[in-house]
Amino acid sequence: MSHRASTWLRFGFIRRYPFDLAAVSVGAAVAYLLVTRFGTESGLRLFAMVPLVLFLPGYALVSTLFPTDKRSANRTAATAAEARPRGIDVIERMGLAFVLSLAIVPLIVLVLPVTDWGLSAQSIAAALAAVTVVLAQLGVVRRVRTPDTERFTVAPIASLGRLRNAGLTASSVVLVIAIGAAVSALFVGVLLPVSAGGHTELALYSETDDGELVAGELPSEVAPGTSIPMTIAIENHEGTQQDYTVVIQQQVLEDDAVVERTELQRLNTTVADGTTARSERSVTPTVAANETVRISVLLYHDEPPTTPTNENAAEETHFWVDVTDR
Template sequence: MSHRTSTWTRFEFVRRYPFDLAAVSIGAVFAYLVVTSFASESTLRLAVTFPLALFLPGYALVSILFPAGERDARETASTAAESRPRGIDATERAGLAFVLSLAIAPLVVLLLPLVGLSLTATSIAAALVVVTVVTAQVGVLRRLRTPAGERFSVSPIASLGSLGRGDTALATASSILLVLAVGTAVSALFVAFLLPASAGGFTELALYSEDEDGEIVAGELPSEVESGESIPLTITIENQEGSDQEYTAIVQEQRLEDGEVVDRAELRRIEASVSDGATGTGERSVTPTAESGETVRISVLLYEGEPPASPTNENADEETHFWVTVTGE
């Protein structure tokens, strides 16, 4: 008999588990799986990012702050304060969820570097999911400890029925308009930050060299080199595209006349795999083939994936260069 009672108790807890908070937790986990499984330009990834950043964390926090439902209009303020915790309706919860989420997301971004984590789409999504799920479970406990007749519950049919009742209809309509206005403003702000990242992020290419002390520095590439002498280079590729990338770097020697390239020669071709959020570094050397007395441009042309048949500075995804004069015999 005790075994049956224990089993029934467990099922009773599942039956009483708030549907809205279960949906919030499951939705957050689903959003994380989409963010980490789809490319940054994916429409589905963009769609799930909105609720994960702008609604779910705030809604979970609201469930802790306001476990009770809306007070009955017949209750006086003093009676309600003595008999039950303060409650709000579903429309007010939605509005507060937007506002609180707008405060939670920046805090998560600020705290991640403090705990030694890099700011990537995966780390930010994971942090938001942890905050949402943990907060939602605390909200479940708060709500279940509220008397059954007073706790908040999701009832769409009852909410729709209240829309046609006099002052209630006017107040509800005003609350809905307020939520829509807040949601529109917050979404527009979020899109302004999100669209540059969803458009493909960025890749940064840089050239470095060693100084006399063996330190890697920028702007120290030689302007002159003897014929047949090699030039050591350190090439760095920073990948902030939102996903792992395959790159091809082509080092060209270019001879220019009147600002136009009249001759080009490929000195090296480098293939590199760089993880999202990482910086790949490679040390290479190139040997100009120009004749003594000629000044040539050494260009590094970077392509995502396979380069075109005729690589140029104009069709490269990223490009950097320096000038060198060949001296001696």
């Protein structure tokens, strides 16, 4: 008998599970999968980020805070406690979903950089999805525990009818203006940096006698025909795996203008997001003695242009070398 009662309770809970909160949880999970699967250039990725950033976490929080529907005018309160207004209407619920998202997203953006996950499109999407799902489940518990007569339920047709008959009030106009300003600010502050992707870091290191990599200690003078050992480091923070091409170029300058370019080496590599690839290389200046050259390391996404330059490279670094006859 207890087993039958337990089964009835489980299925009863499933039948009462709010459809809107189920859709919010599934939508957050799907948005996270789309963000992590597609690159920064994909419009589908930005399309998935819009509801995840602008609406879903705020709606889940609103559902947790306000499990009840707004009392209609024709319902008479039985007690003084019931006479107090309870719940919010659909317009207020939707508006607060946007506004509260503004409170959730910046907090996540501030916290992530100090964690092991760092700040990237994937980490933001994962944190927002997790927060949305957790808040949605809390909202489910609160709403299921609310009496049927007071519980907020999703009835799209009835809600549209109420909105059509209610008209716009002053508070609705103010709410719409606030939502518009909030959405604009959020697009500028959050969506654009996320959709624009991250960045790549390029660095040159030399190796000490102890095998330690140090920056800024490459030799400034070499004899003709002497090789210069160096380590090229590429750190990927673009949000997705990247294919890179590195061009090592010897440049002769006159009056700050490059008058001669010689490609010494070229490197192709693939770097996973959030990782650093290092490559040990040796370059040998080809100019004669008593000349000064600039050794430039130029990094490109995918293939470089026909004439690689410091100006058209995605990232560049360089050092100067005097070729002496000593």
